[in-house]
Amino acid sequence: QLQESGPGLVKPSQTLSLTCAVSGGSITAKYYYWNWIRQPPGKGLEWMGAIAYSGSTYYSPSLKSRTTIARDTSKNQFTLQLTSMTPEDTGVDYCASWTLGMEWAQGTHVTVSS
DSSP states (O other), X not given: OEEEEXXXXXXXXXXXXXXXXXXXXXXXXXXXXXXXXXXXXXXXXXXXXEEETTSOEEEOTTTGGGEEEEEETTTTEEEEEEOSOOGGGOEEEEEEEESSSEEEOOOEEEEEOO
């Protein structure tokens, strides 16, 4: 199970920080990839990046310069930081696990507004 937490409102130029807590299994379990995916209003899903069971990270080229994905194995959770937020970053952000299939968290509505 995946449970997201984090603010729903961020001001322009600030950094978004979201946490995804994982239960029912370890984030270091082999061949699991822990993803962040977002959906702007009226648009499709956009993969933002992932952290693998090994700790390796992968980022969307379009967001790489602003994105950091990390994990805390002691808390069995992984995090997203997205810097320099603009109104174009408004949408629903999801954490999701991927192995043989995908499991999604409930999503966080993120609004960028002053």
